[in-house]
Ligand code: HEC
């Protein structure tokens with residue numbers, strides 16, 4: 001029996017040594033399947049964003065210029081103080097640094113970053129919009145975001161001579177807006193809805209068209225926001241060329257160990273894959289609702305709302321032929337989607353804190369802690385399994401996420417407010 005303490009002691013020593021030596025005891029090469037996986041995460045594998053058939057001006061430079069101005073124009077809000085850029089700040093990869101967004105009122109969700117957003121087939125955490133231009137219309141009318149209403153949007157475009165000229169070039173003459181009350185929308189408060197009902201149907205249709213076009217130019221602008229290559233992409237491209245590369249100067253040992261976990265044991269790559277590190281699909285990762293909020297139904301409600309949206313791909317304001325709206329027509333809508341949210345890309349993760357649709361985690365370390373524990377979901381079931389990673393491994397994963405940071409591949413002019421000050425009526 002007297003041997004037991006010595007045995008325990010030597011076992012502990014062995015465990016300690018194994019732990020200390022862990023990073024060097026990893027195989028110093030990538031297998032063929034790992035090489036292929038790493039190559040698939042490089043920006044070199046990112047195709048140009050797919051066309052948006054619903055938006056005829058999606059790739060028109062004039063539309064991007066007008067959209068750029070609208071994105072930064074706080075006159076498009078009920079109180080004249082909130083623009084898209086209030087919540088989507090260029091220096092934070094177009095997120096806002098807040099747990100929950102604040103516009104003309106207190107919001108409900110965390111603000112996602114927008115770099116590379118044109119690659120996403122669905123918009124919002126719950127995918128309740130099917131195009132970037134349809135998405136852009138929602139904050140303009142949501143009472144706690146900008147709350148301007150489509151009447152005010154049409155009046156501003158018609159009333160600002162620079163906007164009027166830019167709009168005319170793209171879409172033709174604007175309708176006369178003197179009969180349109182600023183406060184008029186089918187989605188506003190009682191007064192706005194009543195003003196909207198009072199409008200002649202032809203004028204309603206004209207306002208809706210102008211409104212949809214505002215969304216289309218905002219989308220054209222956001223299509224310019226593209227991720228830039230960083231150290232990780234150099235590393236991934238070298239691995240792709242020479243599968244044996246384990247170390248080079250682009251990534252540190254810790255970052256490489258984090259990459260190994262990301263594509264291996266930690267299973268992150270199951271959902272965070274492709275060059276943007278998102279599968280653009282919806283998953284339940286057991287994020288608890290914020291105190292006082294109902295759990296979000298997520299994609300389960302989102303897909304129904306996208307189908308109902310008057311500005312969706314199949315709607316009358318879309319430029320797409322019905323045959324081009326397959327994504328919307330064949331979207332999954334089963335009950336498995338309860339509590340599922342869109343997988344965010346991770347290239348800008350260090351700039352888009354706090355995290356998750358609830359903004360519940362202030363740091364990447366907290367996010368990783370959550371994955372390590374994988375708590376039971378309140379609604380539906382958590383698809384991620386507990387990982388049981390050590391502190392050191394969690395730090396390596398975090399080091400890998402941080403290594404993805406890189407300036408966007410976007411001309412500087414798009415990352416700042418437009419230099420021409422908006423011309424008043
Ligand atoms: C009050 C802050 C706020 C304002 C103003 C705002 N947004 Fe957002 N934005 C958010 C939040 C919060 C979300 C996520 C909401 C959700 O998913 O329920 C979001 C989501 C988005 C998304 C979807 C991102 C994704 O990953 O699916 C896009 C695109 C976007 N906003 C663009 C815009 C544009 C364009 C404007 C101006 C017309 C705008 N936003 C105004 C806060 C704001």
Ligand code: HEC
Nearest residue numbers: 266267268271283287341342343344352355356357371383
């Ligand atoms: C089952 C799919 C799935 C797996 C596996 C997964 N994620 Fe996620 N990830 C998501 C979804 C979905 C969200 C958004 C969840 C929400 O807000 O409800 C998310 C959010 C995140 C965020 C926050 C990003 C932001 O902008 O808010 C980070 C960081 C992240 N994941 C990293 C990881 C890492 C690292 C791993 C591996 C340990 C991992 N994820 C595994 C699907 C997954």
